[in-house]
Amino acid sequence: MQPKPSGWQYRIPSFRTLLVISAILRVVLILYSEWHDAHSIVKYTDIDYRVFSDAARFILYPNLQGNIAKGPLAPPSFAVGDPYTRETYRYTPLLAVLLLPNEWLHPSFGKYLFAACDLINGALIYKILIPHILPDTKPPPDAHATLLAATHLLNPLVFTISTRGSSEAILCTLVLLTLFYALEGRQNATAVMLGISAHWKIYPIIYGVSCVSAIALQQVNRKGWGVEYLRYLLGRRALRFALLSAGTFIILGAACYAMWGYSFLYEAYLYHTDRRDHRHNFSPYFYLIYLTYPISGGTSADLSIWRQLLRSPFTSLIPQLALSLGTGLALGQRTIDLPFAWFVQTYTFVLFNRVCTSQYFIWYTLFIPLLAPRLNLSWKKWMMCGAIWIGTQALWLAEAYKLEFLGDDVFFGLWVRGLVYIAGHAWVLGVIMSGYTPGLRL
Amino acid sequence: MQAKGFHTNLSTRISLHARHEYSACDLFILYELPPDVIIDSFELNNHGLQFEFVGNANLELPMAGVGNEAGWVLVAAKPEGEVVLVDVPLHMRYGVPGEGHNPRHIIQLHPPTCFWGCPSSYKSLDSTFSSRSPEFAMLNASTHFKIIEHTTSSPLSLNIPVGNMNHILYIELGTVVVTLFAFVYITLRCWAVSKTLCSAHLKMQ
Numbered sequence: 052m053q054p055k056p057s058g059w060q061y062r063i064p065s066f067r068t069l070l071v072i073s074a075i076l077r078v079v080l081i082l083y084s085e086w087h088d089a090h091s092i093v094k095y096t097d098i099d100y101r102v103f104s105d106a107a108r109f110i111l112y113p114n115l116q117g118n119i120a121k122g123p124l125a126p127p128s129f130a131v132g133d134p135y136t137r138e139t140y141r142y143t144p145l146l147a148v149l150l151l152p153n154e155w156l157h158p159s160f161g162k163y164l165f166a167a168c169d170l171i172n173g174a175l176i177y178k179i180l181i182p183h184i185l186p187d188t189k190p191p192p193d194a195h196a197t198l199l200a201a202t203h204l205l206n207p208l209v210f211t212i213s214t215r216g217s218s219e220a221i222l223c224t225l226v227l228l229t230l231f232y233a234l235e236g237r238q239n240a241t242a243v244m245l246g247i248s249a250h251w252k253i254y255p256i257i258y259g260v261s262c263v264s265a266i267a268l269q270q271v272n273r274k275g276w277g278v279e280y281l282r283y284l285l286g287r288r289a290l291r292f293a294l295l296s297a298g299t300f301i302i303l304g305a306a307c308y309a310m311w312g313y314s315f316l317y318e319a320y321l322y323h324t325d326r327r328d329h330r331h332n333f334s335p336y337f338y339l340i341y342l343t344y345p346i347s348g349g350t351s352a353d354l355s356i357w358r359q360l361l362r363s364p365f366t367s368l369i370p371q372l373a374l375s376l377g378t379g380l381a382l383g384q385r386t387i388d389l390p391f392a393w394f395v396q397t398y399t400f401v402l403f404n405r406v407c408t409s410q411y412f413i414w415y416t417l418f419i420p421l422l423a424p425r426l427n428l429s430w431k432k433w434m435m436c437g438a439i440w441i442g443t444q445a446l447w448l449a450e451a452y453k454l455e456f457l458g459d460d461v462f463f464g465l466w467v468r469g470l471v472y473i474a475g476h477a478w479v480l481g482v483i484m485s486g487y488t489p490g491l492r493l
Numbered sequence: 494m495q496a497k498g499f500h501t502n503l504s505t506r507i508s509l510h511a512r513h514e515y516s517a518c519d520l521f522i523l524y525e526l527p528p529d530v531i532i533d534s535f536e537l538n539n540h541g542l543q544f545e546f547v548g549n550a551n552l553e554l555p556m557a558g559v560g561n562e563a564g565w566v567l568v569a570a571k572p573e574g575e576v577v578l579v580d581v582p583l584h585m586r587y588g589v590p591g592e593g594h595n596p597r598h599i600i601q602l603h604p605p606t607c608f609w610g611c612p613s614s615y616k617s618l619d620s621t622f623s624s625r626s627p628e629f630a631m632l633n634a635s636t637h638f639k640i641i642e643h644t645t646s647s648p649l650s651l652n653i654p655v656g657n658m659n660h661i662l663y664i665e666l667g668t669v670v671v672t673l674f675a676f677v678y679i680t681l682r683c684w685a686v687s688k689t690l691c692s693a694h695l696k697m698q
Contacts, residue, residue, distance in 0.1 A: 094539065139553075330555075342660070345557065366669045459497075474671060489689075
């Protein structure tokens with residue numbers, strides 16, 4: 052009789068079992084959310100879910116509160132409602148369309164959709180790990196991949212976000228699909244998915260830079276970035292990728308504009324270019340925005356040029372764009388490095404954004420299961436990174452509670468903790484970057 | 494009583510003496526809210542309140558971004574029992590920043606007006622209840638009104654901290670300096686890692 056194989060990898064349940072457990076967990080939480088919301092004034096469901104659901108209702112019931120789609124090609128023969136009638140609905144109208152079954156099927160349909168996307172994301176992580184990331188590491192890859200996928204599927208941040216009704220899971224699915232196709236070498240599919248992802252939320256546009264860089268470097272025979280690299284960066288294949296991606300983005304945007312008009316353009320995109328989030332959030336810029344919020348008719352034109360520069364949104368925009376795009380060029384050297392490049396790009400985008408809430412973190416923690424096998428870090432470094440990443444947030448949250456609910460005058464202290472958040476998270480990123488080892492495959 | 498913090502519940506207690514005399518009437522509570530105070534209509538729906546709001550519905554602006562226009566909330570309450578309790582959740586906008594040590598802003602709330610809205614058969618009652626309030630569709634069926642005297646409401650003022658303009662130079666410099674340091678640190682790390690990646694990939698080639 053053969054001895055039973057030993058080792059931790061043989062004690063890991065199968066990926067199918069993990070999916071079933073994850074699905075059951077999410078169904079239970081969604082059912083609990085319905086009971087909780089019916090019996091408590093403090094709701095389990097995120098306020099955003101009510102915003103999405105209301106927007107879906109407005110689409111289905113035009114002329115309710117005078118709402119009607121105002122696009123140039125809105126059908127004259129039957130009225131379609133305008134999701135932007137709902138205040139604070141600042142998303143693509145396709146999200147409200149996806150949630151139409153909330154009205155005619157069940158109010159929790161959207162939560163089940165987001166939970167299903169969570170499971171798809173876990174499956175995509177698994178499918179990316181086995182052929183692309185884990186072949187270079189120790190066997191057996193399926194147990195290792197299951198364990199890594201579990202860090203996403205059983206992550207409390209992930210399953211509470213989706214079961215509370217936040218739509219981030221859909222964006223994660225689109226981004227992971229884009230990455231999956233990129234790693235499979237299917238550039239056209241990658242370009243189309245990137246266009247769809249950027250339509251959904253604008254920031255995935257930054258991934259285009261690393262994709263194009265990887266495409267260019269695939270064709271470069273000599274070392275480094277020289278004239279040859281630049282030539283291929285603007286060459287036929289890179290151009291085709293960019294045009295296909297941009298074309299997808301434009302077609303989707305044009306279709307939505309045709310139906311819903313300027314309100315779509317403004318709420319989904321233009322609003323975010325000039326938003327002034329003055330209320331406290333992790334970014335230390337909140338306090339600057341609050342103190343310099345223009346009183347009706349007032350300007351800062353009488354300040355010196357240096358003071359105007361210090362207050363300028365470019366002090367955060369330039370580092371943000373420079374890093375989120377520049378790291379894509381610098382680190383997207385091969386297709387196999389794309390998970391790492393996208394992680395760094397997203398991390399820097401979130402870190403230097405003038406507003407930051409907890410939900411933004413999922414945009415980059417999504418990539419951690421794909422990075423982990425390539426990070427050569429000691430347990431001590433891992434623990435320090437975790438402690439600082441979480442600790443700086445906890446430090447901020449403790450002060451924010453005092454401001455929000457106790458009414459303590461802690462604006463300055465909260466701002467200082469925002470600076471600590473920036474410094475701490477920058478350090479964590481530096482450690483992770485230093486620990487990255489490239490894969491063996493191109 | 495004064496509440497601190499940016500969120501509170503305005504609790505109104507109405508004693509309904511001789512409510513049987515107003516059996517054909519509806520019970521209303523009218524709140525006049527200063528521009529510092531926000532109500533979230535969707536939250537009030539969740540609380541099961543039947544209400545109407547007139548005022549600035551933009552929840553996202555600080556005081557510096559809104560005018561001086563008051564908001565009005567009319568709530569229809571169910572007159573079940575001798576005492577009726579109504580809670581309305583309120584949220585505060587960030588106030589205009591001040592100066593000095595620990596600047597704060599006190600928001601005074603007008604006590605709400607509680608009244609019966611009655612049909613035309615109640616001819617002995619007044620035909621108005623407030624000279625300043627806007628018109629409400631909920632009052633279309635009421636032509637005569639009786640203000641209820643025995644009501645208490647809490648809190649009647651709200652005490653919130655405001656930003657301190659004395660900090661502005663530190664905020665400007667500190668934010669930019671830390672952002673710049675973080676930018677330089679990450680750029681240097683990125684440069685080092687990209688060189689390592691380049692060497693590693695060239696070796697593979």
